[in-house]
Amino acid sequence: MTRLVRAEFYKLRTIWSTWVILVITMIATGGLGVVIGFAPHRRAVEEALFPARGTPAWFDDVFSVMGLATVLSLVLGIIMVTGEYRHKTITPTLLAEPRRGHTVAAKLVAAVGGGGVVAVAAGAMALALGFGLLAGGFGTSGIMLTEYRHVFPGILAASVLYAVYGIGLGAMLKNQIVALVVGLGFEVIVTPIFVGALPSVGRYFPSQAATALEQVAAAARSRGGAVFGGNLSHLLTWWEGALMLVVYGVVLAVAGSFTTLRSDVT
């Protein structure tokens, strides 16, 4: 199993998609962090909604852009499985390890590392941004680092689990375009509809589970709904969110191993 996981990491390292995902993660984190921190508020009512610059809540909002890492981890996880079918490298992969369950298991383990690396890329960028904000005269290093330490662990955990979820989606759907459309479509179309209309159901969806997980710090400090992202009262607790994401990833991956991935490779 160790060698299969090492092979998965090697494969990730030697395709450009991985590096593109990391670069996008960093650019998006830095760019959006600045936008969220300094978006002009036209009306007084808006001004009241947003925390004052340099405050803990403001740093929370800025650092919340690291949450982008989850979606990019999802893409990474999906590509790890569907890329093999797209480029037909699944044939040499299965010739080297004909037990398909082993191959999927190795991908799940490698995805943990992959999602972690994406989160670290976002985290590094956010930290750099944090120091930049300090240099610009916003807040103190004490406030900045405290907020960073509160937000980053949740993002890291959510990214790792999102990459695992991506493996599950890929294993289930096999086709790269379909898996990406379903995965991202669920994020940006289906989930908001349910969250708006049926939050009691919507809170079990992946992105809501991830948000719950990311709020671990905020919740611990009883600041729940006060952070950027509006009303979060419908969310699960952080460990329920984590559990949901594990279930999504593992259940889909196991189901995929027994259905889609079992099919003939021609």
Added chain:
Amino acid sequence: MVTGFLGPNGAGKTTTLRMLLGLVTPTSGSTLVNGVPYRSLPDPTRTVGAVLEASGFHPARTARNHLRSIAIASGIELSRADAVLDLVGLGPDANRKVGGFSLGMRQRLELARAMLGDPKVLVLDEPANGLDPQGIAWIRGFLRWFASSGNVVIVSSHLLAEAAQTVDDVIILANGRLVSHGPLQQLLRGATNTVRVRTPDATRLVQLLAESKEEVGRTRLEGQDTVVVEGTTPQVLGPIMASNAIIVYEMTSSGESLEQLFFQMTEGSQLGGGPIAQPWAPPVPAPGGSQ
């Protein structure tokens, strides 16, 4: 030992080989390598090397990295990647992205991957497909070299004449069924010789042959005065005709080509059911002409 796995397109060669390699699950029956299913081999890449279609590469990955990723998964030392690239003559292209490789280079890269584990058995699915004559000659030479050291090769092809230059044994498949198998030499001996006789006594000759104790194959009348006898030689027919005072205007003997034999064995097996040995003919214009 080289075994040719032959059959027309759609006969089931690729499917059979992929079943052997655990990529396709048979609806019934089993495929074994050294007595066990491929999936149960303790070290599949060191046991069987497989060359399937010349795809299965990430276009942006270099040849060396492609091989290394497989080597890591198989527990093979990384240095083998360069060794097999040299073996197939791709050493200078090790750092090039596979996306820029020609078909011949991809085919050789596939072969290099198959050789990573230094297996004793090579399975190749139509390795000559799409290659230029030099490429085909190169593959043929490689397979001979590999087999000469006591290794086993199974190579599929839809071209019997092409395969005949390399193989010792043949397995012929048509429509998913085994048609014939055995040493190539034996198959060639079974290739029928056909004799055509032009004689004014055609009808009588056909009748005589039907009654004759001599073993002759199918006999048929062609036109008014020609008898075509399969599975015989002039040495057999000559005495029969002489002793029955049959006048002979012309007698020709022709050995059946390997291809004809192949067509015969696999006749009617083409997908779609059309006759297989028909050469292409231009479409007949509809009566009344075009408008």
